[in-house]
Every structure is written in C-alpha cells, then in structure tokens.
Amino acid sequence: MNQIIHCPQQDTNMNLDNTSCPGRRKPEELVPSRYAVRVGEIDVLVISDGVLPLPTEMLGHNADAAARAAWLGDMFLPADVFDWPLNVVVVRSGDRTILVDAGLGLDPNLNLPRAGQLVKRLESAGIDLASVTDVVLTHLHMDHIGGLLVDGVKDRLRPDLRIHVAAAEVKFWESPDFTHVHMPQGFPDALRSTAKRFVEEYRSHLRQFDEQYEVAPGVVVYRTGGHTPGHSIVRLASGGDRLTFAGDAVFAVGFDQPDWYNGFEHDPEEAARVRVRLLRELAATGEQLVATHLPFPSVCHVAADGDVFRCVPVFWDY
Template sequence: MSVDNTPHRGKPASDELVPSRYALRIGEIDVLVISDGVLPLPFATMATNVEPAVRTAWLDNLFLPDKFDWALNVIVVRSGGRTILVDSGLGKEFSGFPRAGQLALRLEAAGIDLADLTDVVLTHLHMDHIGGLLGDGIRERLRPDLRIHVAAAEVNFWAAPDFSRTTMPSPIPDVLRATAQRFLKEYHSLLRPFEEEHEVAAGVVVRRTGGHTPGHSVVRLASGGERLTFAGDAVFPVSFEHPEWHNGFEHDPEASVNVRIRLFRELSATRELLVATHLSFPSVGRVAVDGDAFRFVPASWDY
C-alpha cells in the first residue's frame, strides 16, 4: 500500500499531535488501520448486566471515568489488485460527536482517494460503521462499480429491526433504524450480500458471526503464513476480562457472549493479530488465555 506519511501544507490532518493511521503487512497483504476519531459513551451502556459497583471498580482500576472516549477504527486492505475499506466510521451526519467522523480527511492525508476503493466490507449497519459513506458528496466520489459486501441477514434485519433485547438510551434506536434504512436505499445497487462467508480478494474473507446484530461479520486476512482478524463490534475493551458482560447495543446478548468467547479461543490458538473497532487505536494485538478469561496483548509498534 502506498501510504504518504509526510505532512502536507493545508491538509486538515497535518497539524494533529497524535498519529491517526498505522500500516502493517500480513504476508503479501497491505493493511492500514485508520482512526475515524472517538465518541463519548457512558460505560453503563457497555455493561448492562453488571451491578454499578462492579462497573465502577473496573473503571477505577483503569483510571477511567464513567463516560469516556471510545475509539473508532477502520481498516484499508490492499490485496490482489483490490483496495478494500472495512467499515466507514461515523461520518459527520450526527451532532454531538465533534471528534468523530474523520475518515475522509484521514484517507486523504494518507494519499488514498475514495475513487481508489474497489470494495467496501461492512461488519454491520450500525451508524458508526456506515455513516462515513453518507456524507455530502461521498457517493459521487466513489467508483460506479464499487462492490459493498454485507451479510444478507444484516440487510434483511434492518428492513424491520427488532430492538427488544437491546438496552440503548433514546433516541438511539430510532437513529440507528433511520440511518441503516437510508444507507440501504442510497446504496442498494452496489450491495453484494453474502450468506455465511465470502472471499472478497485473495486472502481476504468476510464471515458472518451474528450476535451483535443478526448479520454482524468479521474479516479474516491470511497470507504467507500470517493472519489478522478485524473483529468489528464482537470485541470491546472490557470483553477480555469479562466476555460475559453484555453491551447495550447487542441485539442478542447471549449469542454475542458465545461469539466473543469462540473468537478469543480461535485467536489465542492461532496467535494471529487482532484489530477491532472500539479498542484503543491502533488496536493491533493478540489474545492470550488468562485463567478463565482472556488478556489483550498489544503489539509493539513497528516504526
């Protein structure tokens, strides 16, 4: 992947004091982790089946307030002549999140034009994963032959979503519904739904897991004996120590727990790299077994 790491006069990201992209290679596959920014969320929403005192103790142990900034990570993958964006972040369509929605600017700063993208893979259709494609002028800059890969179960679900098992504050469910339905209407002709698993490019496979949403999916990269999994919202910062804690955005909390534990066991066995949407940027690391739970082991930065 050709990544321009030098600052450019006048470019919006040139004066940022912290890095917002991190490049690595998985065999012959180029990967770029990009931060879409952060969004503030109350921790209670991330651990809905836990007593407040238990939540507070976990937060205090990490010196975190009850409401803190959750990372928003996406990846760009280049393999077999295809350039693939996995998720698109929040975008600028929603008020109250001034530090999120940075993807378009940070792609530009990295020397990647929206017209370079041949494919988009969506782990699911929550607004912080599709909003980056809904901004003014975005659709017009994309290739007319762009392929958007998303699980068929996800497309079907958002036609009439059921929020009965979620625990989200109002008006989030209504915003999620309206955003997903708008996205499906605007991008209908570009969608390439798959059932359970689909190879997007050489060594790039998207696989439906369900749980978080009915069509939630992860992306597995494999090349030259190396592997990486982009886990989307199957994983949150608290999930390693407490995979049994429910997230208020999960449409099937029990299934989500099973997905997490199964994924952690796979990753600890293969020792492959993990990247996830809401782990602190760049979120590159591995999973280790830690007694009856798990532990995230951040990879050393290669610079």
C-alpha cells in the same frame, strides 16, 4: 512583560510555541491516526475515525454497578462517560483496495466533533476514494456506515463499487428488533433511520452473502451474528501470517469480562458466545486482532488464562 516569540526561517526542532508564529501552519492534531501492518503480501492500514463519547454503563449493562465501577477504576477510565475509539481498516490485496467499515460520518444532527474523521484521514494517507474497489461492512450500525453517507462521498466512489454485507444484516434492518439493547435515548431511531437511508442509497452496490465470502485473495468475510444478526468479521491470511478484524465482536472490557453485555448488542447472549469463541480461537492461533472500539491502533494478540483473556498490544513497528 510581553513575551517575544522569534520565528526563524527554518527550524527542524519541534516546538509547540512556534505554532503561534504568523504564516506557520498549526498542526491539526497531535495524535496518531493511521498505522500500517503487513500480513504476508497483504497491506493493512488501520485508520482512526475519531472517538465517540458514550455512557460507561454501555460497557456491561448486565453487570453489577460496583463491579463495573471497579473495572473502570482499574483501567484509569472515568466513571460516567468515556471515549469509544472508532477504527476502520483499508486492505490492499492484489489489485483490490478494500475499505472495511466506514466510520460514523458527519450527521449534522449529532454533536460529535471528534468523530467522523475517516474521509479527511484517508486523504491524509494518500488514499483516493475512487481507488476503493470494495467495501466490507461488519454490520449496519451508523458508526460503521455513516462515512459513506457524508455529502459528496458517493459521487467520488467508483460506479462499479462492490459493498459486501451479510444478507441477514440487510434483512434485519427492514424491521429491526431493539428489545434487548440498552442504548441512550434517541439511538434506536438514529440507527434505524441511518440503516434505512444507507440501503436505499447503495442498494445497487450491495453484494450480499450468507455465511462467508472471499472478497479478494486471502480476504474472507464471515458472518458471526450476535451483535446484530448479520454481524461479520474479516479474516486475512497470507504467507503464514493472519489478522482478524473483529468489528464489534470484541470490546475493551470483553477480555476481562467477556460475559458482560454491551448496550448495542441486539442478541447479547449470542454476542457473548461469539466473543468467547473468537477470543479462544485467536489465543490458540496467535494471530493479530484489530477491532472497531479497541484503543487505536488496536493491533494486539490475545492471551488466555481459563475463561479470562488478555489483550497484548503489539510493539509498534517504526
């Protein structure tokens, strides 16, 4: 028997079967992709750029395989490959609209259909690219700069756009060292070429800093090093509230196993020191944490028990 689907003129109840009705618009996605946070007088919007499937070995290539498998099992994650979240942040402070990192972009040579969603999701959030006054880049890995290399994006940005990045980061990518990384085949070449292209296209917009720089009132970027020589974090402070966007200083496994080396870390020993130091500080201050590769929206607090940390997700504010 053929199923008959009735399509009422107006239906306020959500029914997934109704998406098959002629003329009814199908939802593109059934997952949240933006989350708003208020830090004093500063508005923060966490936006998902999608997910990037990578080998689980990248989570801790210096760890024993059995220990890594046990952690993945405890977290109900697949053993071989899982999806790394990609988060970026839009910050509004005073008359400044600041994009922190720019996602992976849409490289036609990469088959990553669930990543590179930033431009579409900015538009869905009502954020015009032309309204962005500043961009802060935590580092120049392609999953943090690729969104600015999507065809047509540069033409939509302000001619006076300021892109803030550590001078050490720009210097590093002139002749990058991949000696200590543990990446899948092809990634070093892709990272190298993307960073080179980015610097060439946006050189006139770059505003380089040494150790720290106040981008807007209450919005300060600090160089940490470790993950890359110029890797930086962004710290927000207003009215007694604080939030840190940690970029790639913290990964999901880094709370339980902060000494595990991530495959993308160019100086894994220093990255581990940076991670522990930052997590201890966040546990002491109680401020909120957001990071690129924590599960969306990644807003959490850090609890500490000796040398082990715990990510405590915030209750969503509706």
